[in-house]
Amino acid sequence: xxxxxxxxxLRLATAGSVDDGKSTLVGRLxxxxxxxxxxxxxAVHRVSTARGLAEPDLSLLxxxxxxxxxxxxxxxxxxxxxxxxxxxxxxxxTPGHVQYTRNTVTGASTAQLAILLVDARRGVVEQTRxxxxxxxxxxxxxxxxxxxxxxxxxxDEAAFRTISAEFAAHAAALGYASDAVVSIPVSALVxxxxxxxxxxxxxxxxxxxxxxxxxVPVAPDPHDVPFRFAVQYVIRPRTAEHPDYRGYAGxxxxxxxxxxxxxxVQPAGLRSRVTRIDTSDGPLDEAVAGRSVTLLLxxxxxxxxxxxxxxxxxxxxxxxxxxxxxxxxxxxxxRPGARVLVKHGARTTQAVVSELVVRFDEQRLVSVAAPxxxxxxxxxxxxxxxxxxxxxxxxxxxxxxxxxxxIDPAEGNTLAAGLVGVPLRALQETAxxxxxxxxxxxxxxxxxxxxxxxxxxxx
Amino acid sequence: xxxxxxxxxxxxPETVHARAATPNRTLSGLDTLESEAxxxxxxxxxxxxxxxxxxxxxxxxxxxxHLARKAFWPAPVPFALLxxxxxxxxxxxxxxxxxxxAEHGLRLEVAHVQDWIDDGRxxxxxxxxxxxxxxxxxxxxxxxxxxDAVFGGGxxxxxxxxxxxxxxxxxxxxxxxxxxxxxxxLWNLYNGRHRPGEHVRVFPLSNWTELDVWNYIERExxxxxxxxxxxxxxxxxxxGMLLAAGPWGGPRADEEVVERLIxxxxxxxxxxxxxxxxxxxxxxxxxxxxxxxxxxxxxATRADDRMSEAAMxxxxxxxxx
Numbered sequence: 163x164x165x166x167x168x169x170x171x172l173r174l175a176t177a178g179s180v181d182d183g184k185s186t187l188v189g190r191l192x193x194x195x196x197x198x199x200x201x202x203x204x205a206v207h208r209v210s211t212a213r214g215l216a217e218p219d220l221s222l223l224x225x226x227x228x229x230x231x232x233x234x235x236x237x238x239x240x241x242x243x244x245x246x247x248x249x250x251x252x253x254x255x256t257p258g259h260v261q262y263t264r265n266t267v268t269g270a271s272t273a274q275l276a277i278l279l280v281d282a283r284r285g286v287v288e289q290t291r292x293x294x295x296x297x298x299x300x301x302x303x304x305x306x307x308x309x310x311x312x313x314x315x316x317x318d319e320a321a322f323r324t325i326s327a328e329f330a331a332h333a334a335a336l337g338y339a340s341d342a343v344v345s346i347p348v349s350a351l352v353x354x355x356x357x358x359x360x361x362x363x364x365x366x367x368x369x370x371x372x373x374x375x376x377x378v379p380v381a382p383d384p385h386d387v388p389f390r391f392a393v394q395y396v397i398r399p400r401t402a403e404h405p406d407y408r409g410y411a412g413x414x415x416x417x418x419x420x421x422x423x424x425x426x427v428q429p430a431g432l433r434s435r436v437t438r439i440d441t442s443d444g445p446l447d448e449a450v451a452g453r454s455v456t457l458l459l460x461x462x463x464x465x466x467x468x469x470x471x472x473x474x475x476x477x478x479x480x481x482x483x484x485x486x487x488x489x490x491x492x493x494x495x496x497r498p499g500a501r502v503l504v505k506h507g508a509r510t511t512q513a514v515v516s517e518l519v520v521r522f523d524e525q526r527l528v529s530v531a532a533p534x535x536x537x538x539x540x541x542x543x544x545x546x547x548x549x550x551x552x553x554x555x556x557x558x559x560x561x562x563x564x565x566x567x568x569i570d571p572a573e574g575n576t577l578a579a580g581l582v583g584v585p586l587r588a589l590q591e592t593a594x595x596x597x598x599x600x601x602x603x604x605x606x607x608x609x610x611x612x613x614x615x616x617x618x619x620x621x
Numbered sequence: 622x623x624x625x626x627x628x629x630x631x632x633x634p635e636t637v638h639a640r641a642a643t644p645n646r647t648l649s650g651l652d653t654l655e656s657e658a659x660x661x662x663x664x665x666x667x668x669x670x671x672x673x674x675x676x677x678x679x680x681x682x683x684x685x686x687h688l689a690r691k692a693f694w695p696a697p698v699p700f701a702l703l704x705x706x707x708x709x710x711x712x713x714x715x716x717x718x719x720x721x722x723a724e725h726g727l728r729l730e731v732a733h734v735q736d737w738i739d740d741g742r743x744x745x746x747x748x749x750x751x752x753x754x755x756x757x758x759x760x761x762x763x764x765x766x767x768x769d770a771v772f773g774g775g776x777x778x779x780x781x782x783x784x785x786x787x788x789x790x791x792x793x794x795x796x797x798x799x800x801x802x803x804x805x806x807l808w809n810l811y812n813g814r815h816r817p818g819e820h821v822r823v824f825p826l827s828n829w830t831e832l833d834v835w836n837y838i839e840r841e842x843x844x845x846x847x848x849x850x851x852x853x854x855x856x857x858x859x860x861g862m863l864l865a866a867g868p869w870g871g872p873r874a875d876e877e878v879v880e881r882l883i884x885x886x887x888x889x890x891x892x893x894x895x896x897x898x899x900x901x902x903x904x905x906x907x908x909x910x911x912x913x914x915x916x917x918x919x920x921a922t923r924a925d926d927r928m929s930e931a932a933m934x935x936x937x938x939x940x941x942x
Contacts, residue, residue: 171650238803240784241777243830250650252828255784268805380647394663399696407695413660413809418646442694450646454659454692467667491805505810508667567810574791574814576804 169247172380175254175269175302177293178279183310187279187350188242188255189220194357195372197244198223220350239265248376263539264491266293267579270300271565274380277306277371278329282315282347285325291332298336299487299541299586300579301561304378305333305343308371312363313349319365322347337587346371388476389417389425390555390563392507393469397456409440409456410465412508415562416555417473419457420448427463428470428553429480434459451562468509470553470563478563480551485519486566487543487557487585488536488578494570495535496544502577504548505567511550512571519543522589529589543584557581651837655688658825660809661788662692665770665823666699668813672770672823675759676702676729678710678718679888680845681774681826684834687843688825689772690725701728703768705759707751708735709869709891717846730766732758749870752890760796763820770813772823778830788827794818835911839904851884851902862895886911 178184210218242253254269276297326345333343354360357372397409439446440456449455504513521533521542557564566580584590676682722729737743856863857872869892883896901907
């Protein structure tokens with residue numbers, strides 16, 4: 163086995179307001195970990211010189227689309243890759259504009275850690291609180307606050323402590339334990355505490371950003387929760403060699419499975435026993451969350467794509483009424499009675515949004531009862547009524563089997579991220595004391611600068 | 622290979638219900654990537670009517686085919702392979718392509734760029750390079766054969782415009798990619814819905830880096846065309862690249878031909894695929910070289926990607942990979 167096979171990987175997401183220097187920070191991480199190679203760097207130097215800049219603009223390493231380079235903005239989630247001898251990293255770099263909350267949701271959905279950026283001169287702003295709430299809602303286990311541009315406030319310890327304390331209080335309100343949140347004073351432009359420890363912050367004894375990313379425990383997919391496995395595909399070779407082979411292919415979504423384990427199959431409620439866990443490299447003694455395998459069962463059952471194989475003792479209940487928190491990602495607002503498609507695991511079914519229960523103001527952590535509609539980038543709680551029963555779990559317990567996609571049946575666009583239940587305790591508590599909505603009143607205007615999903619406004 | 626690798630990390634409970642998990646149950650980075658790619662293959666097989674895998678005989682598409690075989694084992698891969706052949710391929714690569722297809726009982730369809738040139742649907746470029754000419758035969762083949770999902774070996778680490786690419790990438794009826802129209806991609810729930818005439822490009826290797834690919838090739842013992850490893854070849858220097866003579870043309874009068882010990886980091890149209898001087902003759906030596914390399918693979922060896930800062934973005938919009 164080579165060294166490259168041994169190391170683990172961490173998936174992380176970045177979020178920050180416009181102009182907090184996120185592209186520069188990511189560029190700095192890539193540059194200082196030697197993940198930027200000579201030809202890319204040469205291109206950056208060439209363009210920087212052509213623009214008359216004194217220093218190479220590291221944000222050029224990551225702002226990939228021509229429109230972005232021309233306008234100096236980032237318009238979509240970009241994925242970056244860097245590695246050190248200790249760990250490899252997949253970084254979802256998400257833009258910080260208000261109207262791009264959808265990108266924060268996207269990046270956070272697979273992240274094990276989120277880096278939030280603030281400008282040391284401005285401290286924790288509304289967007290920081292919004293981004294932290296979205297990241298918490300999506301169940302990202304760990305947070306890092308990068309207090310950037312620390313050079314512009316003369317490496318002032320008191321200012322850093324104030325920002326750090328304010329953020330810690332907000333993270334605690336969102337349900338984060340104190341050891342899951344770290345604040346680091348950095349200058350992405352100059353390089354302080356990103357990869358190299360700064361001599362200009364002697365009052366800071368903590369790790370550099372990269373040290374922290376390399377050593378923070380990787381939160382594994384949960385193994386000690388009940389077993390869940392969505393059947394994606396039924397493998398039936400019908401060859402001379404395997405005339406009667408019938409395997410259920412999928413990826414373990416939660417828990418662990420071993421040969422001999424009793425399982426139940428939802429939504430039909432059938433029972434059987436796992437006889438073998440197959441891979442093309444041979445059978446496995448056990449399969450853990452995240453691994454793609456093929457299960458063979460003791461009984462001849464009618465099982466197909468979309469069914470869920472699960473732990474017998476703690477099988478999920480297949481339901482058609484689902485209390486769901488949604489992050490609305492489409493330009494077309496959501497109104498009660500909307501007909502949608504819902505994808506859960508490997509099953510897609512028709513559904514109706516029967517009720518808009520509340521709209522959350524995730525920045526102030528309060529909620530408004532019975533809103534008329536949910537608009538782009540708003541988060542709320544809805545009741546879904548599905549045509550087929552879905553064996554869902556609470557998102558707070560299982561990020562994979564508690565997640566839903568909400569899709570436009572006509573256009574095919576993804577309209578919303580759905581999270582079963584209300585995963586954010588802070589929001590749940592205020593939902594019970596929600597104020598009725600005042601029609602037309604919003605805390606902030608929703609800009610129409612969203613170009614992603616051109617949904618039809620009316621039918 | 623079937624033992625869960627130990628990573629030495631202390632597992633953290635991700636949920637309120639999780640007790641401390643066993644440390645050695647964390648999948649390694651490579652296992653995570655493999656499982657993710659297999660999941661993508663099965664998702665497409667379950668949701669699409671006519672998927673096809675683009676296969677050129679290069680290292681990324683060879684890894685792609687390896688993963689497809691793993692995803693459906695012991696059943697055969699339930700879709701065909703498609704090669705858009707520029708006619709400017711290295712003979713070693715074509716030989717390898719045909720042998721791999723025969724060995725594993727796969728179905729290969731070839732769209733020859735030459736046919737499009739012969740009947741006037743395409744015109745040869747003055748510079749002789751045929752990589753950009755692949756787009757039309759690809760889109761024609763997709764339309765003619767009604768492919769609704771097209772697997773490619775594209776990776777997001779290859780180039781800045783690709784960093785924005787989704788694993789499921791919707792293309793309109795003209796095969797075009799619109800960066801602002803990409804759907805948000807959440808968790809591992811992929812949305813493959815499309816209207817008649819549209820198709821979805823699918824990139825199972827999205828999260829792999831060049832080094833991941835080579836580490837996987839080593840771990841799985843995947844065979845590649847011989848030109849990926851060091852060999853002696855007559856080359857000539859053009860635009861800072863070492864090019865080999867072939868049906869696509871040879872050295873100009875003012876270009877000196879020299880014999881060098883070289884290998885290829887990417888395999889494309891021979892007119893614009895440069896070699897690198899290398900003595901790496903085994904996978905392990907290639908890994909060591911890639912890890913130490915100071916040039917990204919495309920920047921070092923592919924003239925077509927150096928055309929302009931926005932070259933790749935423009936070509937993706939046209940329907941290129």
